[in-house]
Amino acid sequence: MIEARGLGWAHPDTPDRPVLAGLTFTIGPGLTLVRGGEGRGKTTLLRLLAGDLAPGAGALVRRPGRALRPSPADPACDPQRARDWLLDQDLPALQADPAAADPLLAALGLVEHIDKPMFMLSTGSRRKVGLLAAALAGAPLTLLDQPFAALDARSCRVVAELLADAAASSTRAWVIADHGRSHWLDDIALAGVIDLGD
Numbered sequence: 129m130i131e132a133r134g135l136g137w138a139h140p141d142t143p144d145r146p147v148l149a150g151l152t153f154t155i156g157p158g159l160t161l162v163r164g165g166e167g168r169g170k171t172t173l174l175r176l177l178a179g180d181l182a183p184g185a186g187a188l189v190r191r192p193g194r195a196l197r198p199s200p201a202d203p204a205c206d207p208q209r210a211r212d213w214l215l216d217q218d219l220p221a222l223q224a225d226p227a228a229a230d231p232l233l234a235a236l237g238l239v240e241h242i243d244k245p246m247f248m249l250s251t252g253s254r255r256k257v258g259l260l261a262a263a264l265a266g267a268p269l270t271l272l273d274q275p276f277a278a279l280d281a282r283s284c285r286v287v288a289e290l291l292a293d294a295a296a297s298s299t300r301a302w303v304i305a306d307h308g309r310s311h312w313l314d315d316i317a318l319a320g321v322i323d324l325g326d
């Protein structure tokens with residue numbers, strides 16, 4: 129599904145200090161964890177996998193198909209109603225049935241927030257809107273940065289269920305980035321771990 133050989137990337141301002149260098153891995157269906165300490169390049173790698181950044185070195189081969197990396201925390205979304213942001217994400221399940229989001233809206237405690245502008249939502253609620261998009265997209269490749277960050281325990285359980293489903297998929301790949309393996313993943317079989325070091 130994704131193959132990286134000697135993948136590297138450096139910020140244009142600091143070409144002599146690459147953020148990522150010499151990464152070789154394959155990502156198949158199921159759930160893959162990108163782990164690494166602060167500033168080790170987790171978000172950069174997700175951006176490369178999404179196609180938002182071009183590799184600076186090496187090769188990255190991705191099977192064609194949509195890669196979804198929801199970014200509801202982007203300040204550009206501030207004035208937008210959360211529901212409108214969601215609709216803008218081109219989610220087939222939601223287009224087919226406007227009520228498709230309702231069970232997850234309730235499970236994530238978002239019902240009272242979904243019609244507010246994004247700037248009024250807490251960090252956690254904003255992240256939950258992104259998780260909702262990921263759940264409804266059914267994309268061949270879904271990329272999530274720190275899926276449990278800033279969430280209450282109830283929402284973490286819902287996310288763990290989503291990720292358990294993702295881990296069981298034989299056709300779709302989900303890649304999550306985090307500082308380590310969250311205890312919420314204890315009962316979930318990972319397809320792989322890409323370790324960027326501490």
Ligand SMILES: Nc1ncnc2c1ncn2[C@@H]1O[C@H](COP(=O)(O)OP(=O)(O)OP(=O)(O)O)[C@@H](O)[C@H]1O
Binds near residue numbers: 164167168170
């Ligand atoms: N615009 C930039 N100019 C220079 N360096 C940058 C820029 N953006 C990111 N970096 C550097 O790239 C490195 C990797 O950043 P990245 O956000 O990918 O790491 P991360 O592992 O996701 O970090 P965190 O754990 O803090 O979320 C960091 O050292 C960061 O300082």
